[in-house]
Amino acid sequence: MEKGRTEKRRTDSEHAEKGRTESTDTGRTEPDRPPRRTTPRRTIPRPLTLSPRHDTPGRRRPGDRHPSGPTPRRPRTLAARTRRENATAWAFISPSVLIILGLSIVPVVWSLLLSFRADDLVTPGRWVGLDNYRALVRDPGFRTAVENTLVYAGLYVPLSLAGGLVLALALNRRIRLIGLYRTLIFVPFVISAAAQGVLFFFILDPQFGVANSLLHHLGVSRQGFLSDPGQALYLLVLISLWSGVGFCVVVYLAALQDVPQELIESARLDGANRLRVLWHIKLPSLTPVTVFLLLWELITALQVFDLIYVTTKGGPLGSTTVIVYFVWEQAFQMFTAGYGAAAAYVLAAALLVAGAALRLYRRRRPDATPDGAVR
């Protein structure tokens, strides 16, 4: 806390020294990061972030409403041009705004209202207040769904991150066939969950499946696989790992390319062995990527649905019912949409908390950039 404040003061005074080149019309409140002179200026801005430097500061744009530079080029037409510019801009964005906000803000509010109602999507519902949430707390089916989701995420997230890291380290070298290896490990990622589900349902079929056939050759007795309540959830984790690890590998590989080569070389010159280079240089520089992947895979894991719908439909005996499946079942099978909406809100709250916790964590780490860019 204290440290951040001093840093901010320092950068502020530095900006003042530079003769107020920094435009202040944005009125931003976020503390600037201290300027790092040693790193080369990035040429591509970090995308998908709300950078306080919305545009190159201090430069005049055509049609700017409040040009921060000297007098505008053609002051007489400026107002008219601004109006026209405004109209053009709105014409450009209105389709996206209508569709995106219309199909997200409206449903979010609607969903909240639904969660306070008993509604079957057909007949008019009635207001029940917090009854849906109270019922959720007592519902053993929902508790099972939460437990299954947590088990699934608790296995899938660490395993996919660890597997992705190990595979990326193994694949990050120039040897023969490396392109083939990378392709083979990545290809399952592009296959839809539905197709994966159908494929593995067949492979793991207790009677006709090739998995039991292989086990038979190895002398292991026939397994129930997805029809066995004790195995189904773990097998689903394995199937998701088969397809999901590729993404972690690709992201880690990209990040490994950015580990400063000079650091590794100088460590080597100082006599560090492979393991020490890995532990002291590579892994620390991968921390931001790991945090990003953690968040990404957690969101993916908490939202798993397609694979489960195709393979087990939540069974056997509810052993693979996850939250999203529960929401879908309530809303579109049992026609208790209000109840389903309440469950969806619980899931959304969990995602929000997870995201906020990770954001806090990243804020506190000095080496992680606060805006989500990992490089």
Add this chain to the structure above:
Amino acid sequence: MTAPAAVPPGTARPRGTTAPRRPARRRRLPFSAWHLLLAPLSVGFALPLVWLVLSSVMTNAEINRFPPALWPSGIDLGGYDYVLGNAMFPRWFANSSVVAVTAVFSNLLLGSLGGYAFARMRFAGSRLLLGLMLATMVIPFQLTMIPTFLVMKRLGLIDTLGALIVPSLVTPFAVFLFRQFFLALPRELEEAAWIDGCSRLRVLYSVVLPLARPALATVAVLTFLTTWNDLTWPLIAINHDTQYTLQLGLTTFQGQHHNRWSAIMAGNVITVLPVLVAFLFAQKTFIQSLTSSGLKG
């Protein structure tokens, strides 16, 4: 796969990425040892897909015995015949194609328009709108799926392809990706055309977009991947089997014809093929678009 001896010493130098420089005599052993790890692993990753293709050309007799055959005795296209001739698969394929292609083109069009406005124009409310759109990216789909169903029902689109097309017309992701890409382009390129009196639209389509190929490719690839592979939303929005997408059709087909495994696997091959072919042809773009969207998303 490749025995350590198959790699001649010195041809594949572990240079570049992270491989350290080592004396030549010590180089051979450690780097070939990676093959021992990577070859079985990647074969393991490929096996389910190999089995997918193999079982699609087996006869039902070969599949339906225990233990099932591990290798087809010959190529039997009965499954493909069944799927393409009898069932609704061609229809579903067409539906999926219509939805995915529409989504790709409209995301490119509307996403670039929106992204350009957010990157280069200042207008009342732009900041607020941008923030709102950014916020919508973190809303989980599960939260909005029930009311989206209700919205589509009000619009009379349920059970038509429109219900699948409208929500995927433009995504906040496309708008943001374009915005970020345009911000990175040097403004001088456009200013000449802009001062010469080109309209904003003209500037966008004749100056900016030709330079934005990587962004266009990224949005196209990811939009195609997500719309083609989606199952949840078609499952909710579509009831009648003439409007099914390939993913939805495949899963119901599996339920109805659970003993025609070769046909199901043939259908699965047809479902997977477009994405797989797209990936193998445009591998580099694919990977780049994933890392750029992922890393910076």
